[in-house]
Amino acid sequence: MAEPLHDITVDREIDRSRMRIGSEVAIQIAAMNKWFGTFHVLRDINMTVHRGERIVICGPSGSGKSTLIRCINRLEEHQSGRIVVDGTELTSDLKNIDKVRSEVGMVFQHFNLFPHLTILENCTLAPIWVRKVPRKEAEETAMHFLRKVKIPEQALKYPGQLSGGQQQRVAIARSLCMKPKIMLFDEPTSALDPEMIKEVLDTMIALAEEGMTMLVVTHEMGFARQVANRVIFMDQGQIVEQNEPEPFFSNPQSERTKLFLSQILRGH
Amino acid sequence: MAEIRFVRTAMLPPQEPPVSQIGAVRWVRENLFSGWLNGVLTVASAAFVVWLALHVGPWFMNAVWNAGSLAECREILAGTDGACLAVIRDRWPQLLFGFYPSELYWRPTLALLLLFVALAPALFPAVPRQLLWFSAIYPGLAYWLLWGGTLWFPVVALAGFAVGIAVFIALRPVLPLVAPFAGLVAPVFWWLFAVVPVTGLLAAVLPVGITPVRSDSFGGFTLSIIIGVTGIALSLPLGILLALGRKSDLFLVKTICVGFIEFIRGVPLITLLFTASLLLNYFLPPGTNFDIILRVVIMVTLFAAAYMAEVIRGGLAAIPRGQYEAADSLGLDYWKAMRLIVLPQALKISIPGIVNTFIGLFKDTTLVVFIGLLDPIGLSTAIRANTNWNGIYWELFLFIGAMFFVFCFGMSRYSMHLERRLKTDHR
Numbered sequence: 001m002a003e004p005l006h007d008i009t010v011d012r013e014i015d016r017s018r019m020r021i022g023s024e025v026a027i028q029i030a031a032m033n034k035w036f037g038t039f040h041v042l043r044d045i046n047m048t049v050h051r052g053e054r055i056v057i058c059g060p061s062g063s064g065k066s067t068l069i070r071c072i073n074r075l076e077e078h079q080s081g082r083i084v085v086d087g088t089e090l091t092s093d094l095k096n097i098d099k100v101r102s103e104v105g106m107v108f109q110h111f112n113l114f115p116h117l118t119i120l121e122n123c124t125l126a127p128i129w130v131r132k133v134p135r136k137e138a139e140e141t142a143m144h145f146l147r148k149v150k151i152p153e154q155a156l157k158y159p160g161q162l163s164g165g166q167q168q169r170v171a172i173a174r175s176l177c178m179k180p181k182i183m184l185f186d187e188p189t190s191a192l193d194p195e196m197i198k199e200v201l202d203t204m205i206a207l208a209e210e211g212m213t214m215l216v217v218t219h220e221m222g223f224a225r226q227v228a229n230r231v232i233f234m235d236q237g238q239i240v241e242q243n244e245p246e247p248f249f250s251n252p253q254s255e256r257t258k259l260f261l262s263q264i265l266r267g268h
Numbered sequence: 269m270a271e272i273r274f275v276r277t278a279m280l281p282p283q284e285p286p287v288s289q290i291g292a293v294r295w296v297r298e299n300l301f302s303g304w305l306n307g308v309l310t311v312a313s314a315a316f317v318v319w320l321a322l323h324v325g326p327w328f329m330n331a332v333w334n335a336g337s338l339a340e341c342r343e344i345l346a347g348t349d350g351a352c353l354a355v356i357r358d359r360w361p362q363l364l365f366g367f368y369p370s371e372l373y374w375r376p377t378l379a380l381l382l383l384f385v386a387l388a389p390a391l392f393p394a395v396p397r398q399l400l401w402f403s404a405i406y407p408g409l410a411y412w413l414l415w416g417g418t419l420w421f422p423v424v425a426l427a428g429f430a431v432g433i434a435v436f437i438a439l440r441p442v443l444p445l446v447a448p449f450a451g452l453v454a455p456v457f458w459w460l461f462a463v464v465p466v467t468g469l470l471a472a473v474l475p476v477g478i479t480p481v482r483s484d485s486f487g488g489f490t491l492s493i494i495i496g497v498t499g500i501a502l503s504l505p506l507g508i509l510l511a512l513g514r515k516s517d518l519f520l521v522k523t524i525c526v527g528f529i530e531f532i533r534g535v536p537l538i539t540l541l542f543t544a545s546l547l548l549n550y551f552l553p554p555g556t557n558f559d560i561i562l563r564v565v566i567m568v569t570l571f572a573a574a575y576m577a578e579v580i581r582g583g584l585a586a587i588p589r590g591q592y593e594a595a596d597s598l599g600l601d602y603w604k605a606m607r608l609i610v611l612p613q614a615l616k617i618s619i620p621g622i623v624n625t626f627i628g629l630f631k632d633t634t635l636v637v638f639i640g641l642l643d644p645i646g647l648s649t650a651i652r653a654n655t656n657w658n659g660i661y662w663e664l665f666l667f668i669g670a671m672f673f674v675f676c677f678g679m680s681r682y683s684m685h686l687e688r689r690l691k692t693d694h695r
């Protein structure tokens with residue numbers, strides 16, 4: 001397999017008028033630790049995300065990026081420290097977990113669409129069963145977001161009939177149908193071919209332009225430069241370095257960051 | 269400019285392909301004689317089929333339909349080879365209905381016809397959904413048609429479900445945690461303590477009923493279908509619950525389910541049936557009248573459910589973890605994720621195994637002959653016990669086999685149709 005460039009940029013002017021970072025805290029993680037058995041996968045994570053922030057998380061494979069963002073909607077359970085999402089602390093209380101999950105959307109590397117349901121049904125399922133929205137209204141909302149991700153004409157097809165890029169855009173629309181306040185992306189483009197990467201990044205940029213709070217695990221450095229207001233570098237379960245994109249790329253502080261960037265941006 | 273000598277004004281139709289490339293000739297070449305080994309196998313199988321037809325054909329063609337006994341059949345055949353199908357003609361009502369009173373044959377027949385009506389909305393999406401209400405009351409209706417007696421009994425028994433739902437709805441605002449539990453326990457208490465007195469009261473006030481028929485009159489295919497259909501209908505939901513329980517994180521639930529499945533699977537069905545017929549009487553308080561057919565249905569259901577659970581567990585294991593995670597991240601709780609995302613996919617994968625279990629269960633109903641119930645096999649023995657038909661085997665077994673084949677083949681075809689209909693993954 002050819003080494004991906006990880007530097008696909010979208011050639012259009014980005015509208016920054018609504019990308020405003022508020023003072024309100026969306027996610028607060030304090031002294032958080034997590035183990036898988038005896039393996040200490042996340043070490044003393046401290047992190048504050050304000051409303052409207054667009055954060056890119058990068059780092060070598062196995063450094064704990066996925067685990068970190070999966071802790072934010074409790075797909076993984078942390079063992080010490082605190083995680084507060086939108087004012088709700090994540091504990092073993094199921095009510096809190098449900099509340100957080102219905103306000104945080106998540107997009108996965110392998111899309112995880114429901115193959116037995118049509119695109120439209122994929123998008124209306126959670127609003128109807130979790131939010132108790134009437135079917136008709138849920139369908140209208142779903143069509144609205146499918147138009148946003150530019151595939152309204154596929155609404156009645158099944159996921160298996162769509163290309164990877166289209167499936168990932170449906171997955172984004174499916175999350176948006178729950179009207180989340182925060183969106184998590186776990187390597188949303190890693191399973192895609194270059195031309196499809198572009199259409200998915202385009203969709204994510206459009207989302208950022210609307211002021212969505214986003215945490216994106218990705219190696220697409222072009223996206224980080226264009227959209228992120230902060231880049232976090234993780235290695236061996238720790239946050240090693242974080243900075244605004246420009247200084248992060250041009251002037252990395254730690255040796256580990258330098259090594260990682262030189263590997264990921266090889267070919268420049 | 270060159271002079272044009274010929275311009276075609278009408279297009280010719282394409283030429284026929286050579287004989288070796290069309291129709292029957294091509295089909296035969298590709299499917300029967302595509303290599304020397306296939307050629308040999310084709311010839312050998314054809315020879316076998318011809319041999320079989322030559323032996324069985326005359327036996328069938330020569331069959332005697334009109335005779336009152338095997339001896340009469342032999343007389344008519346006068347030493348030639350032939351089937352004595354007269355026994356089917358003489359005894360088919362018994363093979364179908366056992367010792368059910370003959371003037372009441374319309375009742376099991378109607379129950380069977382209504383069964384298809386009740387199944388239709390579950391089997392075919394084109395049927396209006398409102399018919400599901402009929403499916404819901406069908407068990408009570410079928411019970412009443414088959415066993416007769418007062419109409420109030422099935423009505424009051426079905427009302428147990430309404431009682432459960434009412435208790436659940438009434439308690440939910442006050443005690444949300446206890447409500448589901450109370451909703452499950454209330455019907456059980458209703459069935460144990462309320463059904464008999466309430467039925468008696470209503471029957472005294474307003475007697476509506478038809479001639480009762482006792483369980484020991486049931487037999488033949490009526491009995492097979494009653495046990496088979498009830499077992500099938502109950503073992504699927506029970507199997508699903510057991511499979512989910514086996515995958516559960518709750519230690520106690522998991523242990524109980526694993527223990528149950530392993531125990532039932534490790535014991536032959538016939539042992540369970542003997543338990544049902546003999547041992548249960550020792551455990552039950554003296555004087556309780558616990559219907560033998562009901563006992564058998566329970567045992568057959570438990571047996572099939574254990575197998576069903578394992579089949580469904582296989583389907584559950586095939587669902588990628590990403591599906592659970594997507595459901596979780598959208599905020600669906602456990603039961604909703606199971607019902608809407610996981611089970612529809614897992615059951616679809618498991619269809620061949622599920623139908624396999626159904627067919628096995630239906631054929632296993634013939635084992636009840638060992639505890640003295642008169643299923644079709646048992647009846648064939650009973651028919652032979654009559655001096656007229658003493659010594660007749662093949663004809664009866666062929667008829668019974670053919671009947672079972674029709675039902676099982678029907679299930680198998682439906683399952684293939686269902687698999688095609690539900691195929692949405694486009695892999």
Ligand SMILES: Nc1ncnc2c1ncn2[C@@H]1O[C@H](COP(=O)(O)OP(=O)(O)O)[C@@H](O)[C@H]1O
Nearest residue numbers: 036039041059060061062063064065066067068
């Ligand atoms: N469920 C799990 N059980 C045990 N170890 C795990 C599990 N999930 C991830 N890990 C381990 O935790 C580490 C971090 O994984 P992950 O967060 O997926 O890394 P990244 O997304 O940065 O590649 C890896 O070493 C991985 O093998």
Ligand SMILES: [Mg+2]
Nearest residue numbers: 065066067187
């Ligand atoms: Mg990862």
